[in-house]
Amino acid sequence: MSELGIDWKVLITQTISFSIVFFILWRFAYKPIFVMLQLRRERIAQGLANAEKIKNDLARTEAERQKILADAGDQANRLIDEARQAAARVREQETQKAVATAEQIVAKAREAAAQERVQMLGELKREVGRLVVQTTTTVTGKILTPEDQRRLAEETERQLAA
Numbered sequence: 771m772s773e774l775g776i777d778w779k780v781l782i783t784q785t786i787s788f789s790i791v792f793f794i795l796w797r798f799a800y801k802p803i804f805v806m807l808q809l810r811r812e813r814i815a816q817g818l819a820n821a822e823k824i825k826n827d828l829a830r831t832e833a834e835r836q837k838i839l840a841d842a843g844d845q846a847n848r849l850i851d852e853a854r855q856a857a858a859r860v861r862e863q864e865t866q867k868a869v870a871t872a873e874q875i876v877a878k879a880r881e882a883a884a885q886e887r888v889q890m891l892g893e894l895k896r897e898v899g900r901l902v903v904q905t906t907t908t909v910t911g912k913i914l915t916p917e918d919q920r921r922l923a924e925e926t927e928r929q930l931a932a
Contacts, residue, residue, distance in 0.1 A: 899923035 903919045 895927050896923075899926045902926045 899922065903922050906922060907913060
C-alpha cells in the first residue's frame with residue numbers, strides 16, 4: 771500500500787486518534803446534546819398538547835359563556851314579559867276599581883239627588899199648601915179652621931201629584 775502512499779502506522783494512529791476523539795465527543799458532547807434535544811422535543815410536544823387542551827377548554831368555556839348569556843337573555847325577556855303582564859293585570863284591576871268607585875259615586879249622587887228631589891217636592895208641597903191656605907184666607911177674608919187648612923192642603927197635594 772505504500773504504492774498508493776498509505777503508511778500503515780500513520781493510518782492506524784490516525785484511526786485510533788479518530789476513534790478516541792469520536793468516543794470522547796460522542797460521550798461528552800453529542801449524547802448530552804441529543805438527550806437535551808429529545809427532552810426539548812418532549813417539552814415542545816407537551817406544550818403543544820397543553821396549548822391544544824387550553825384551546826379546547828377556551829372553546830368550551832366560550833360556548834358555555836354564550837349559552838349562559840343566551841339563557842340570561844331568555845330569562846330577562848321572560849321576566850320583562852311577566853312584568854308587562856303583571857303591569858297589565860294591575861292596570862286592569864286598578865281600572866276596574868276606578869270604574870267601580872266611579873259607579874258607586876254616581877249611584878250615591880243619584881241617590882242623594884233623588885232624596886233631595888223628594889225632600890224639595892215635600893217642601894214645595896208644604897209651601898204650596900201654606901200659600902193656598904194663605905191665599906184662600908186673604909181672598910175669602912175668613913179665618914180657616916185647622917180642619918179647613920188640612921183639607922185644602924190635602925186637596926192641593928192630590929192635584930200636584932196628578
